[in-house]
Amino acid sequence: MSNMLKTIIVFFTLSFTAKAQKASFQPLYTAINVTNIDSSIRWYTKVLNLTLRNRVDSETRGFKQAVLVDKGIMIELVELKKVVSVDSLLKTHPPGTRTLGFSKFGFIVPQIDALFERFSTMSLAFHGKMVVDPVNNKKTFIVADPDGNLIQFFQD
Numbered sequence: 001m002s003n004m005l006k007t008i009i010v011f012f013t014l015s016f017t018a019k020a021q022k023a024s025f026q027p028l029y030t031a032i033n034v035t036n037i038d039s040s041i042r043w044y045t046k047v048l049n050l051t052l053r054n055r056v057d058s059e060t061r062g063f064k065q066a067v068l069v070d071k072g073i074m075i076e077l078v079e080l081k082k083v084v085s086v087d088s089l090l091k092t093h094p095p096g097t098r099t100l101g102f103s104k105f106g107f108i109v110p111q112i113d114a115l116f117e118r119f120s121t122m123s124l125a126f127h128g129k130m131v132v133d134p135v136n137n138k139k140t141f142i143v144a145d146p147d148g149n150l151i152q153f154f155q156d
Contacts, residue, residue: 029067029074030105034147037064037079043146044068044075047124087148104142104150112139112155119143 034040037055044050050068057064062081067074086099109115116130116139127142127150138155145151 029076031076031078032145032147032149033083034077034079034145035083035085036146037066037077039146040077040079041066041068044077047119047122047143047145048073048075048151050075104152106152106154108154108156110156112141112153115153116141 032040041052041055045052045068048068048070050070050073053067053069053074055064055066064079066077068077069075090097090099112130119126125144125148127144130139130141132138133140133154140152140154142150142152
């Protein structure tokens, strides 16, 4: 699941870079495997102000799926019957071991201080605190969703 989130983050990051390069493709959606579709829908709609577009529960196929949307963003949440967490796979490896693939996804926001303040009132799991990136001198912070997937916000 963490790898899926990593894919999403890179995907969104590349989409912002692609605008400057006039790429002939644009991101369509990102899919995230989650442990509980209902709590994830509540979290993403409350925190990111996304809207539930559709939901499919298929017991026979072993999954629940929800598509959340807002202004050019589409996130697909998927709850699978059979899934292994990255944390369980890393239990047998030394501390600090990471998996290949994506580690987070990010958004550029126009009013990062206001967003940080709003999130601070929501009992979210922050991954560190707001910092100023020394390369571009812009503010950034990271929160984790209910499954520990990291979402980074960047000052516009």
